[in-house]
Amino acid sequence: MNLPKPFEEKMRALLKTDYEKYLKCFEEERHYGLRVNTNKISVEEFLKIAPWSLEPIPWIQNGFYYDGDVIQPAKHPYYFAGLYYLQEPSAMTPADRLPVVPGEKVLDLCAAPGGKATELGAKLKGEGLLAANDISASRAKGLLKNLELFGIGNLLVLNEEPGKLSGVFENFFDKILIDAPCSGEGMFRKDKKMIKAWEEHGPAYFSKIQRSIIVQAASMLKPGGMMLYSTCTFDQSENEQVISWLLEQCPEFEICEMEGYEGFSHGIGNGVQAENADLEKTVRIFPHRMKGEGHFLALLKKNGEIPEKEAPGKARAFESRMPVELEEFLQSIKRPFDRTRLEIHGERVYYMPEGIPQKKKLRFLRTGLLLGELKKNRFEPSQALAMYLKREEYPYILNFPCEDERVVKYLKGETLEVSDLVSDTEKGWYLVCVDGYSLGFGKLLNGMLKNKYLPGWRWQSVR
């Protein structure tokens, strides 16, 4: 393994007697991970239907190792049903160790492509708000897709600089995750391209960005709220020193202990400034001490008075008359929709999360759950709504076992012959499911199902 000399020297000084063990890791295979979407399926149920051999990741309850040289879980219909996310095992840790409960307002500030935001959204179980932001517009599109695939509806997807968000969301969120852009030293084994990128932009470049992001995030956290800062790099200037910097700028913050694991290492101090003993509570993940790539995590709490609860904003009553076709469709769904949270923009109908501030001039990719489109007295339900619905919540279902060849045909966008499952007289919008988990909609007429699977999500287009 050809590592840059300055990097080698730094790691030798950091790891001392462990340095040789660290180097040996580069001879080992990387680890592949799969995380179950508990918003759609319990871990127990998933293990009953998963067709592969999976080994538990010991510090993540819904995480599993799989053999990435033998199986490809991204080419399975359950992936298209949003039952799991494929993620490097250490990278599962930040969203896992940020305590999030249903009903909270949660921000993932550097969220694309959604590896952590999907877990935060799953933990909310449809209650509260997930705001997922990324500064890169192209990456934010992938983020939106992953959140919709996971069936998360109580969301805002943004494409903004953190400084713009902090003006709108001051003291607003209960929990914030900052999975900061970093020099990626912990990923050198998994992805050799990271070495070249490190040579172009190293720790000095990123630590400035990280300091600015963490202070902006701090102002968006409610007093009493918690924030988790993580990177996938080893350099102290991007890790402990960023935390020291936050504590200097915002003394109301303290470092908290997080749920441990025998493979975790303590933070190693900031190396230059006055040491804060609490930095020991931060966590290092080293690939020679556990089965995952290098990471750093710090869990922080903002102390202070909780500002008086704002009177909830006046509900924006749905003023115009609800289009009949939309009303009929919503009545067929066995999940309550609060009519005051519906918004229609042009043809598109959205179901807004509760308690969001007036949308200022921010760049949104999505506000709420896109329910569908109103077209010439018709309502066409969206792909996002299909992923949001559970089988028992919609009366018109075409459920296929995974082995049925029509599952892949459907995912490829083909029309399906389904007269063996429905009578000729039945017609309208049907939710296509695989083993009881939704994939998308189709429109039934005369025993044929016209395919309404979102073209950009099709089986071929992701290969």
Ligand SMILES: C[S@@+](CC[C@H](N)C(=O)[O-])C[C@H]1O[C@@H](n2cnc3c(N)ncnc32)[C@H](O)[C@@H]1O
């Ligand atoms: C480590 S990646 C995030 C990975 C993501 N959390 C996940 O688990 O899938 C860091 C992200 O930060 C974004 N980013 C870079 N600079 C940023 C900034 N100043 N504000 C917000 N996001 C930024 C990058 O576009 C990148 O997507």
